[in-house]
Amino acid sequence: MSSNWAAEAAAVFAKDWRCELRTRHAVATLALFAVTTLVVASLVLGPVGNEPARAAQIVPVLVWLILLFAAASGLPRAFVHEEESRTAIALRLAGRPSAVFAGKLAHVVTLVAALEAIVAPLAVVLFDLRVADGFAFAAALGAGGLAIAAATTLLPAIVAQGRGASTLFAVIALPVLLPALALAVAASRAALVGIAGGDELTLLLLYDGAVVVAGFLLFPAIWNP
């Protein structure tokens, strides 16, 4: 019997979720950071949704910073943990690099989506937000979430085999994630107040495509000697 690419990617995805559900390491880290920060911010700022202009200035920045830092604190372990726990050797021998990357990326995308599913409704309730264009807001969350997921999958893979992986990740993540974050904030702000944010969303989707394609092209060279 020979494996096919999709089955390999699905195996990596299922394995990562099975391990995650047994330890809840990433889920606990992400949720704790996100919910705590959001609740504290809402206590300090109050129901800013009553002042739409002020809410549009503050809330998108806050939400994306929370998503970014929650993701950065919980997600970069995807490949770093494989190297540190020495499970990467068996994974290298058993799986095709692109299938391993696809499985890992799918796992991180679903983790980020789950995080957004908690953070976005909670922000709407806690800040008493009125979202003018719900579809555009969801699209901004989806595209921005994919950007964070793709970058936090690829970049740790690059640094995982080096020393000081966490420090290196922080250094290279800044320039890579900054444009995505700025676009996500702009697209979310536009959706919140109901003005056209199509350009930002298009750029964000292009960014997503570029990072995902770069990931599939770079990963085999990073993963194998």
Place this chain on the structure above:
Amino acid sequence: MTPAELEFAGLCRRFGRLRVLVDAGGAVASGGVLSVRGPNGCGKSTLLRCLAGLLSADKGTIRARIDGRELDGDERRARVGYLAPDVAFYDELSGHENLAFVARLRGIAPERGELLAERLGLPGERAWHAMSSGMRQRLRWAFALLDEPKLLLLDEPFQNLDAAGEAASRALLEERLAAGALAVVASPSHVDLPRVTGELQLGG
């Protein structure tokens, strides 16, 4: 046609300024075992990693052929049965689950892992983190043999095994060799091995 052949020559590998592997060479064919020996730090594990395609050599050539077809580095990685002390599995998964995961990646029926675990006396329901060092070694054996490989690279294969574990793994090794596989076996001291057709002494 010989089912499997492995030849390597002039292999060198440095880590920074440290020359770990210097001009290593050897050859082994189907049914045979190349015994690699030498003191700690002489490059045995590095040699096996290079042969497995897990590490690139700075210099030298590796030629592996299965059924007359030469394998490149990617194919070697996919076709090799590799056992080494630094191979670890997922703490959160049981022995059976770890083997089933590898089986899914390699497109093998998961029952093959369960069969190997049974033959090796491995308690497959136990999680990797709860296994003794001997049980972990049995799981490494099952991993290495899962795909019925024709190229076996075994780094200290009998360490931590009790008498029953060693007997089971030796029987499985003998079966693979009889089926046309070849093996490169590294150990720091003398180990009785079947079908030794060549020896390579490193660092001495």
